[in-house]
Amino acid sequence: MRIGNLNLKGQVLAAPLAGISNRPFRVLAVGWGAALTYTEMVSSEGIIRHQKKTLALMEFQSDEQPIGIQLFGANPEVMGQAAAIVREQFCPDLIDLNFGCPVKKVVRKNGGAAVLKDLVLTEEIIRAVVEAAGEIPVTIKIRSGWDDENPVYIEAGIIARKAGAAAVTLHARSRSRGFAGEADWLAIKKLKNAIDIPVIGNGDIKTPLDARRMIDQTACDAVMIGRVSFGNPFIFGRVDHYLKTGELLPEPSVTDKIELALEHAELMVGQYGETRGAKMMRRYLGWYVKGWPGATELRPRLFQVETRDDIKQVFDDYLEK
Ligand SMILES: Cc1cc2nc3c(=O)[nH]c(=O)nc-3n(C[C@H](O)[C@H](O)[C@H](O)COP(=O)(O)O)c2cc1C
Known part of the structure; x- marks a missing residue:
């Protein structure tokens, strides 16, 4: 092309x-x-x-x-x-x-x-x-x-x-x-x-x-x-x-998405600094979890994250459940 x-x-x-x-x-x-x-x-x-x-x-x-x-x-x-x-x-x-x-x-x-x-x-x-x-x-x-x-x-x-x-x-x-x-x-x-x-x-x-x-x-x-x-x-x-x-690859799994969301957060923080980057990341996190079981309960926690570690913690807690 x-x-x-x-x-x-x-x-x-x-x-x-x-x-x-x-x-x-x-x-x-x-x-x-x-x-x-x-x-x-x-x-x-x-x-x-x-x-x-x-x-x-x-x-x-x-x-x-x-x-x-x-x-x-x-x-x-x-x-x-x-x-x-x-x-x-x-x-x-x-x-x-x-x-x-x-x-x-x-x-x-x-x-x-x-x-x-x-x-x-x-x-x-x-x-x-x-x-x-x-x-x-x-x-x-x-x-x-x-x-x-x-x-x-x-x-x-x-x-x-x-x-x-x-x-x-x-x-x-x-x-x-x-x-x-x-x-x-x-x-x-x-x-x-x-x-x-x-x-x-x-x-x-x-x-x-x-x-x-x-x-x-x-x-x-x-x-x-x-x-x-x-x-x-x-x-x-x-x-x-x-x-x-012509081959249809499988949909990414929840763990694939978590891995990528964390990489995305890393890039955000690298670009905009920890506080601003994590805050900007909130809406994207809301999109990453779309369709997951328990997403409705997960979203309010994701919308409060202040740091990369917060994001990781929320996902760790989610996976544990
Ligand atoms: C939140 C949002 C922001 C957008 N910003 C732009 C933009 O800056 N420039 C542009 O040409 N189109 C913009 N669009 C339109 C998209 O580029 C695209 O044309 C539209 O979403 C249709 O494609 P889709 O059905 O795949 O979403 C925006 C769309 C959305 C939803």
């Missing part, structure tokens, strides 16, 4: 996830088989103002690569300037443009999915970023449109191709749908038929079989996995393995 000049070793991509796809998440995603990871979406306005917190979101190391930095914003000039900074200071494998975010804070300023309401603007933004990004491939991530009545994904895909984008990811829902209902995979197929750059299909993949089904039904070039990977980095490898061999 190739995106511009970037060769990927598989077809399974880890989604950009605000508040979630930070360095520890990405290290595990790549380690467990994702062919590409992304930063959380990063504000182009924050970048050109050199805001420290914004810049920190884009720092990465080789164990998270290949990595895409995802930008959002609605001003072509600002997006171009931001892309130039990204290229010079961070040099990721890819720059992705967020034209899909439905969150009010973002669309109020015409960013994210709001860009899809004005395809002239969409094109201007892509052109500005492609020019500034130089050799770094630029991709876009879209929803099917602002609302169900006005699907624009095919037009947006054609425009992106024309403006120099190297691939398009489609989360096959309109902005107004949020996460409700089922993603419309037929839209992915239609987009694939309409453009000759790679199409990455996204929406509602939960199992390796779903990924296979999406590729078979839509002919998309790769799949992107989001929510089901929370507390479940194993999914990238299980999907990758299934797509490559």
Whole structure:
């Protein structure tokens, strides 16, 4: 699978996830088989103002690569300037443009999915970023449109191709749908038929079989996995393995998950320090234990952990029972 000049070793991509796809998440995603990871979406306005917190979101190391930095914003000039900074200071494998975010804070300023309401603007933004990004491939991530009545994904895909984008990811829902209902995979197929750059299909993949089904039904070039990977980095490898061999690896056991949750905690603490790292880890722990017997009683204890040792203790107690 190739995106511009970037060769990927598989077809399974880890989604950009605000508040979630930070360095520890990405290290595990790549380690467990994702062919590409992304930063959380990063504000182009924050970048050109050199805001420290914004810049920190884009720092990465080789164990998270290949990595895409995802930008959002609605001003072509600002997006171009931001892309130039990204290229010079961070040099990721890819720059992705967020034209899909439905969150009010973002669309109020015409960013994210709001860009899809004005395809002239969409094109201007892509052109500005492609020019500034130089050799770094630029991709876009879209929803099917602002609302169900006005699907624009095919037009947006054609425009992106024309403006120099190297691939398009489609989360096959309109902005107004949020996460409700089922993603419309037929839209992915239609987009694939309409453009000759790679199409990455996204929406509602939960199992390796779903990924296979999406590729078979839509002919998309790769799949992107989001929510089901929370507390479940194993999914990238299980999907990758299934797509490559047709063999379904077993679900990870509780002990496998505990081992990985502790490794995740270690990475969190390494990245953010003991106190902040352990606190940030709480929500991920809640996801790791999803579906375990006794998870309801376990969660309140996990949501109070202050240190790595606390986490280990809670799991030791759980296993003893
Ligand atoms: C908590 C959360 C944060 C997200 N943050 C981003 C983001 O920063 N950029 C983006 O393009 N999409 C973002 N998304 C959308 C996902 O990348 C993905 O398109 C969506 O979850 C559908 O895929 P899934 O069904 O596999 O979860 C986010 C989704 C969730 C649930």
